[in-house]
Amino acid sequence: MKKSMELDGPDSRIADYFDITAGTSTGGLVTAMITAPNEHNRPMFAAYEINKFYLEHCPKIFPRKSRNKMINSIISWVGALMGPKHDGRKMKTLVERFLGDTTLRQTLTNVVIPTFDIKLLQPVIFSTDDARTNRLKDARLADVCISTAAAPTFLPPHSFETEDENGKKRRFDLIDGGVAANNPTLLALSHIKRETLSQNEECKDINPRATDQILVLSLGTGAANNKEKYSAAKAARWGLINWNFHRGFTPLVDIFNDAISDMVDIHLSTLFQFFDHKQNYLRIQDDTLTEKELSVDVATPENLQRLLKIGEALLQKPESRVNLETGKLEEIKGGRTYGEALSDFATQLSKERKRRNKKEFEHPKMVCRDS
DSSP, rough: OOHHHHHOTTTTTTTGGEEEEEEEEHHHHHHHHHHHHHSSBBSSSSSGHHHHHHHHHHHHHHSOOOOOOOHHHHHHHHHHSSSSSOOHHHHHHHHHHHTTTTBBOOOOEEEEEEETTTTTTTTEEEEEEHHHHGGGOOHHHHHHHHTTTTTTSSOOEEEEEEEOTTOOOOEEEEEOOOOOOOHHHHHHHHHHHHHHHHHHHTTTTOOOOGGGEEEEEEEEOOOOGGSOOOOOHHTTTTHHHHHHHHHTTOHHHHHHHHHHHHHHHHHHHHHHHHOOOOOGEEEEEOOOOOOOHOOSSSHHHHHHHHHHHHHHHHHBOEEEEOOOOOOEEEETTTOOBHHHHHHHOOOOHHHHHHHTTTTOOOOEEEEEEOO
């Protein structure tokens, strides 16, 4: 966050401020990038470098098959019937080039990254704490990132093995963590509660029910505006193919992902408002995106630049909070802009960091990134 860099110097990084960083799918990759150590044992990427990384590499991961929209549509439709739209090789090469053999236990702050094992039909949650106590969960960050981003129909599942000091092995057959936890914020909170119950030294003084002790920054990846959502009239005519593939998109996957993400936001908004500490939970989301802007793999330079401008414009919009009755985002009357809210949040983080440096107890802080 640039505000923190202004307050604490150009060498400050996200990992210096947040006790837990969680991310799903593309959020899992961002989590790894800002917490994996470089040769100087500092974060591999600064947060402000993420945009440049995506602008440069996304078109290689999701290349256009043709400049003709109709041909692209036909290729996508046929490809969806035959297998994943993309083979994932370019993404795998890219992620392994940057992350190498770095493992979960080496991250500079605790990370939580969800995936889903299609062989066991259950979520697999990778975390730094688990990796440090169980070698079988100490996977390479590259493998975890490839797995959590393996969105069904878009990228193939990813499999790998881990081995402990006794030679025991465990195999994982994983897909996108978004099918279980598209919004990983609750996982981060559960992580704190679990560590509290296990008497972890860092968390022993935390009351997991006391929201005044917790600061949460939750970053969404956008939602559709009302005009772009699927309608019952159109969906009434859909069959198996259309529910899984419609105009280049995947309605069932989109619906499940949005439902999971929104339920988490509603739950946390309720929790923090109930305990009268709503200022400790900052959710940043844009719900005005078009289908193309929401697409997993429309990585044209034009669309990526458009997304960048949407993000910049979001900072100037009034801070919004989910209405617990309608589930929709509504402006907070007399409130701040998102940019001002982030600036205030950064100031809180800077103060907490200074307390930490003085060896005073600091409140746990989490940054969570959706898929």
